[in-house]
Amino acid sequence: MTAPSTAPAPPSRGGRWIQQWDPEDETFWKETGEKVAKRNLLFSVLSEHIGFSIWTMWSVLVLFMGPEYGLTPADKFLLTSMVTLVGAVVRVPYTFAVAIFGGRNWTIISAGLLLVPTVAAFAVIKPGTSFNTFLLVGLLAGIGGGNFASSMTNINAFFPLRKKGWALGLNAGGGNIGVPVIQLVALAIIGASGGPRVLLGIYIPFIVVAAVLAALFMNNIENVKNDTGAAKDAVKDGHTWIMSFLYIGTFGSFIGYSFAFGQVLTNQFGRTPLEAAYVTFIGPLLGSLIRPVGGALADKYGGAKITLYNYVGMGVATAVLIVASMQKSLGLFTVAFVVLFVLSGLGNGSTFKMIPGIFQTKALAKGLEGEAAAAYGRRLSGASMGLIGAVGALGGVGINLAFRQSFLSYGSGTGAFVAFLAFYAACFVVTWAVYLRRSAAKGQATTASEAKPQLSYAEV
Template identity: 45%
Template sequence: MTISDKAEALDIEPGVIGKGRWIERWIPENELFWEARGKQIAFRNLAFSIVAEHIGFSVWLLWSIVVVKMYGTFDSSGALVAAGANGWALTAGQGFTLLAVASGVGAFLRIPYTFAVPVFGGRNWTVISAMLLLVPTLGLAWAVSHPELPFTTLVLVAATAGFGGGNFASSMANISFFYPERRKGWALGLNAAGGNIGVAVAQKLVPLAIGLGGLGLANAGLVYVPLAVAAAVLAFLFMDNLREAKADPKPTAASLKHGHTYLMAFLYIGTFGSFIGYSAAFPTLLKVVFERPDIALSWGFLGAFIGSLSRPYGGRLADRIGGSVVTVLSFVAMAVAGYTAVLGVQHHSLLVFFVSFMALFAFTGIGNGSTYRMIPSIFTRIHADQGEDSDESRLDFKRRAAGAVGIISAVGAFGGFAIPFVYKWANETYGTIVPALQIYVAVFLAMAALTVAFYLRPGARMRNV
């Protein structure tokens, strides 16, 4: 007997919010319940989930702008010509390292954050995870004010920004329980886009905040301290826990038994991993490749902004024509944009490079939405193939899909760890980022081929998911 069955046996009305803001019975697939009460509750939780996730993403990518102000200017022999803000003199390699570490820790934390929802409840964990953002924000404010600190200390402080990256996995896993299957693409797309756009907001807000109050770089962290507290308070007051989502985390672990979980995780490296990796590195690329820190600080946010806005439309397109179709088209378009970015670097054309990256960001967003929409569709297909149609088996696979969302988001986010290091390798080895861009183009084409082979090829078990 499922939790919902037990609640029904006890004559608990669906959607009623009890002590501790726990909802004991939730039946979103019931159209009458959904229209009468479910969609209002689901949207309220979605809205405040977006607020918390937005702040989390902003904190995760704070260093992408801060490091631009911390770079030193060096001559051809490597001698320091001028220090950056607060007396710092980071090299391009050190900057890429800080960006990679923050992204990598955020990716790793997505795994335990995924398990946190069934253990603590979605609303409860949103409160906890928002308060944890005080660690990286206050840590950044302290560290950037002490240029005498060794670089290893700076790396450790940047690593704590990963708390913000972990929020995504728990938020997406939680929201997936609130919505019926037919509406998951749009809902998950909105939730993710609201979080993703935090990258763009941070990259636009931080340069303005740095110039206020005489605190300089410290403001980059301090400005988000009250916002993190506000997100926690709003989640505490207005979000709910679903009893169906609070269960043994075994279904999440069971999602690892399915090969498609690993394949989708790999594809998600190409979409979300590219989005977060390029978002982190783009301002630095404008500074290092084209020596335009003014453009980096004024317009570096635009790529993340475009990628965030396009994400829910990728989910909506996937709802209509199938996630696999949209995903393949996205990978091909990303390969084309990556190739034109190579031309921009080779001909030292900032315009071509910038426009190419805007297109690249747009299609990473669309691909993010479509790949995420594929996940619940795949698990629904697996459940149907097994021939089980009980409420208990449906709930189990729903939980597996929610768990897979978190696991896949964790693996995919490691792209944000790898991309800055690949840029660092190319720049230090060849003196240009062109080899890195060429590698990305080849990877995108390989991912498009894999998607066709497993999800579009005639006769494929999961065709047109």
């Protein structure tokens, strides 16, 4: 089979457009496609990584904001809640932006937009600034959360089915690590007695570099189109909303705790910003690194099983946090919180891995076979992922609002952890009832272990 041409599209679309792209053609992939795809992946990871850092920068900035800023713990939790909310909401339009503007073009735009919240924060972060101003500028930082959705959509188009798991896993993990990296940079700055503007000043040139590199080395794919029909079908499918609920428990926990961990340590245990910064990065770092492991375990044992047992682990870790919080045991609290981060990262991989298995099983139930079944699974799982990612991120909003209310009511985070424990119990029940309870009469056998190997592209 002759390898398709990778010549640019007609001049009207510009020189960075690839008119023909068929990564499933092995000859094309080996001769041309792989090199181009990996190059785009590299610069996509860079942009998404910085996007995550900017999205979560207020989890760090609030550590710099001492009594002279006049903000209460409740104010700070409300601020981080709103940042998380915007990051979740913008994931939906960001998912469709790639097909409208082109992957390269949107990477340039979305990276450049990160300058807005960063420069704005640089201008206002000083004592005497009103809380409403901080809230408005914080809302702008939420756009960094959208970079994940557009980046995953873009990279998904570049790789063949057999390589999507690896590519999307690397893309997601590289982005998530932006959370601990900005916390590590903040640790160094606080340790050197620097201020928040130093942190922001460091990131401004990196944002510019990411946008320029995307312009120089990335590509748009001509045949990437938005399938509005698939999006509508995904919205109507109950499994999209069930998996969104489960993803709230995993990714929602990861991003919510990333924003809240440092604040809990300073407000409940009296840690200084420097002391808090010494440990806050550990949980997000380990949670990011272990995400692909969750997908690999799901490959081997079934996504629903791993997700089920993972929620058991999250429940146990949360119960330990409740005890540590009540006993004011900083050491036990810190260890249990880091374990909870790790489990949230593991669950991120296993829950996303369930999605193709679910839609593949539905395809088979409809009487589809072979490539027709695979195409149905790809279409529905791809359309649902953006929505599931957006809804899942809303869990971070709930976590920060729960901490805010807990500190207002009890002066500690104990009440919030009790609520989280109840939610993880609900996730356990839903996972078992929908995906693991055997019901031959209904034909419901939708564990990820039943997904055909070619559908492992959702291993992220």
